[in-house]
Amino acid sequence: MSLESQILTLADRCVKCGLCLPHCPTYRVSLNENESPRGRISLMQGLASEQLTASPTLIGHLERCLDCRTCERVCPAGVDYETLLDTTRDWLKQHSAAPPVRARQRMALNTLSRPQQLRRINSLLRLYQLSGLSWLLRKTGILRLLGLDYLASLLPPLRPAANFESATTETHPRGRVALFIGCLGSTLEQTTTQASLVILQRLGFAVELVQGQTCCGALARHGGETDMALRLAQQNLQAFDPQQVEAILYSASGCGAHLMKYPDLPWPQATQQAAARAFSSKLQEITAFLALLEWPDNIRFRTTAMRIAVHEPCSQKNGLRQANLAMDLLRKIPGLETEALPGNDRCCGAAGSYMLDHPKMAQTLRSEKLQGLAQLAPDLLVTTNPGCALFLNAGLGQHGPLKAVHPVTVLADHLQPTDTGQA
DSSP, X not given: OOHHHHHHHHHTTOOOOOTTGXXXXXXXXXXXXXXXXXXXXXXXXXXXXXXXXXXXXXHHHHHTOOOOOHHHHHOTTOOOHHHHHHHHHHHHHHHOSSOSSOHHHHHHHHHHTOHHHHHHHHHHHHHHHHTSHHHXXXXXXXXXXXXXXXXXXXXXXXXXXOOOOOBOOSSOOSEEEEEEOTTTTTTTTHHHHHHHHHHHHHTTEEEEOOTTOOOOOHHHHHTTOHHHHHHHHHHHHHHOOGGGOSEEEESOHHHHHHHTTGGGSXXXXXXXXXXXXHHHTTEEEHHHHHHTSOOOTTOOBOOOOOEEEEOOOHIIIIIIOOOOOHHHHHTTSTTOEEEEOTTTTSOOSOTTTHHHHOHHHHHHHHHHHHHHHHHHOOSEEEOSOHHHHHHHHHHHXXXXXXXXXXXXXXXXXXXXXXXXXXX
């Protein structure tokens, strides 16, 4: 089936009822019908039926979609909006003089798919931070003059890239699991990776950190780079052996939402699709996996008076369609209080590379989250998606010591030692 036919078939499910409009982040801000799911679907239908041309204005309306999938969750007709948008962006890449993936985006995608290159960039940026050059460029206003002040604000304090190894237990393991750490697990997300290893090993699991795994491919797929998305997916399928583990765990809900859709990618061969099904059948989000486990009585946590706000990423509530079990998991820590962040039904504005490509809209959406945090005044914010954490932390930098972390890091930080059982 041609891309045009796929677009028209998928779009035909939309009955243009408009129930999605009040839930769409970009429509709520702009009140522009072209910035709504219903409006964008009409534009995609116009492109596929050759009634509209791929003008910069039309492409702009499609690019400004966050792909948060809130419209999917509330759609009574069950429109598969994400697949429709991905297919249209694939079509635009082939037919438009202004493809949705710009040169900067393609460079970022190529970097994320090359772990060694990513580690080198991490080292260079860390040197930039430690040398004082970062402070100097900011204080002198050079970053602002170069238009890099916003980009620099997103960069968190960096640590040397970590070299993780598979973890086993001294006794017979409770089971064997594999950990998907993707492209950022040893750099920006190394704290989460380390915490996951600590918790899983303490629970009696042997943890495989599979060599050869790479970026999940979500950004490539959502940017119309389907060939790259398939290549990255194939590399992950070759790296993991689902038959050798009880589960394949991921900590980033954004990655998980795409990994779960591996079977739906346009694979050229049936054997590849079968491998994708076997892979996705073993996938579990680590917070949910830990929350549903039976925990031994000898694993205890330090008592704390900490108050934690729980942010629910779009990729979890709309993509994975899973309940957020972070609260249930964190209640294992005595004295800890959890509360849902106001506006959890709305996107924070991060949305993969959206915070880079559309900073004005992204910051507008983030400001709503920051207002909710100001009302709650928690000690800490937790989220299961690293992109959300990165973007929220950039905004929180102006509001004192509050920061966003993954739930498993809070759990690992409060573990009592195994030998004494005392804090």
